[in-house]
Amino acid sequence: MAQLTKSDIGGFLARQGILVAFAVFIIGFTLANPRFLDPDNIMGVIRSSAILGVMALGVTFVVISGNLDLSVGSMMSFSTIVVLDLHDKLGPTLAIPAMFAMTLCLGALIGFLVGYLKLNSLIVTLGMLSAIHGLTLTYSGGKNMDIADKEGTWFSVFGQGDALGIPVPILLFVLLAAFLGIVLAKTPFGRKVYAVGGNGVAATFSGIRRARVVFTCYLASAFCVATAGLLQASRSMGSQNTVGQGLELEVLAAVILGGASLLGGSGTIFKTVIGVLMLGFIQNGLLLVGLQFYVQYVVTWVIIILAVWLDIAAKRGTLWSPIA
């Protein structure tokens, strides 16, 4: 068996497929446009990935606990619109905590429905995607929201400022990732998230209050969404009602690309960060080779399909199997 057989190659692809695909992308993009590996471009990709990345951190908790969160896109629109509106009414110092409180309430509602009432998270959050969108439009009366005096406020510091020579969005992303990464990997709560997602029944039989854990994961997700809304509002100082539309799928793509299983129980914050960056570089590369930005929507879908396929393929070691 010195020769590589078809099934050997299949097995290798099944296990390392994501990395192989990513390497192919990088090489292809670099050949097509050498600017791809330019330090400025790389920094730009990281910077523009920060908002998506912050949301993906929270969704990682939800996915590891064995659930989904498809509401994060429209929840981010909500946070952005609310903080922009309150900024002019209350001033930034009060607007920010008020927006966080309102967003956390939405997270708590989802957490209650999925955790305590044990409703299917796909249905609950898909419904919330629509409901929160309606809430946002009702709140804004359908109008775009803008900060009146863009020069006279320190509010832009989150989206546009630098600290220690690093853009604030990147800094916040890194700090939040480090904090949540430690929570997930090192604390009793993190351990319980893995247990609940890995086998919820066994977790209950071990005395873990499963509903509380799921509830807290959705709160964490809402907190991350609120942070992302803050970054978005502060970057643009004005926004449409639909700013977060479609992000739920991109966030999910990044989390799965990082290697979290949709079945729950596996994944890490570090892997999610890798997934976010991979997605960012692929989307950036597509732009640089001259494709229109809306091609990204199709590509995101392809990436999700590929990631889900390779996830199950990696578990059984072959790309295809007649039995499930």
Next chain:
Amino acid sequence: MTGQTPALRLEGIVKTFPGVRALDGVSFSVMPGEVHALMGENGAGKSTLMKVLGGIYQPDAGQILIEEAPTVMASPLEAKAKGVVFIHQELSLADELSVAENVYLGELPRKSFGRVDWDRLYADTERILDRLKVGFTPQTLVGDLSIANKQMVEIARALTVDAKAVIFDEPTASLTDAEKDVLFEVIADLKARNVGIIYISHRMEEIFRITDRVSVLRDGQHTGTAITADTNEEAVTQMMIGRKLDLSRNVAHHELGDVALEVRNLSCGHLYKDVSFKIRRGEVVGFYGLVGAGRTEIAETLFGLRDPSAGQILLDGQALRITSPTDAIERGISLVPEDRKGQGLVLGMNCRDNMTLPQVDDLKAGPFVAEGAEVAIFDQYRDRLDIRTPGWKQLVGNLSGGNQQKIVIGKWLSMHPNVLIVDEPTRGIDVGSKSEIHNLIRDLAAQGYAVIVISSEMPEVLHVADRIYALFQGRITREFTSEDVTEDSLVRAISGLADNGGAQVA
């Protein structure tokens, strides 16, 4: 049998996986009309051998011969087409389809334009069901059948082809005694039709009841074949584990302590009624009854998973309400559940994390989990319970059933519970680990733990329990001490029969 052509023969089968020689030159044959038992501890190579036979794995060396003709089994479908049929332990039926559709799944008889020929389908199925003497029709929905009857559907499926060899993999794991008898009749019928039968089971009494020969695998090697009538349990066990097994009765030789747990007139809807019992420290109490007698439901109530509708639970003399497993665990009531993989363990987690899961909130260094303390606990209980694993990082899903069960037991022992409830402690566990777990339970009692053992295996309760409560249809029918119990009276008590062979109680 001599001089005949074997229905099926395996010759020098070798199969290696990275780092493991799973099968090391195994040869084995089944004659037409013979029931041949295949035994071995978990991990001995039985499943691998059957997967080679079923075309799921290809052997690295050796060959398969059907009626002495060398054959390659490329896929499970091909194995079936060649007359080698498997009755799997885990049923693979579609609950939403009828019996007939399941029996002929994938090969429904057709009329023109691809329409199903229902008349022929039902007639063909009827003929097979007649042979099996079952009490359901081809039109019955499979989802409405009991597990035993579902198994009959699996067997009916095997009978649609001209089977040369039928392999039964742990077929009685979830059957009642009466259902077992029906299964054994079917096996006898197949035997009379000159089909060769491979019978895989851990249960000795079945092996000696129905098989003609016994072959034993140990560590991937064929350690021997014996004519069943010429051997005995002890000899077979010794072939399997390479040492002797103690199956004598075990009773407390130590002083019993105070009453740890008392239950008074506990009821839970129609699941069980008016149940009263008590258990002392240092005592092993057995709950013996058929599946559905309410045993597991009582345990679940004590563990906070069910609300009782009436009655009292007293722990150390204090009446209390247990509202959740968290609550039960805090009060020192622990449950080793019936379904090890579904309820006991997070299979994708490592050994250490599984073992310390219930106390992860208490093992803290600042805000973090004290991983050093966790490793110390794991090491302590790995040594004490003799858990065989390369290390704590090993995923629990990769361990054998016996070692998995020890992880669940260790999980609770490390929290020093007042009462330990063990539900079906040795289900699906090989003989060697079984006796280790039995000894462990006895040791725990000797150390002063109060242990409740729920079991549907009579030798098990007889072996480990100091006292036995017999359950029948949600009620405790009798209480036995280890001195006054007999197998006969125990069987009567769990079947609702009076002790003197008189009329039925319920």
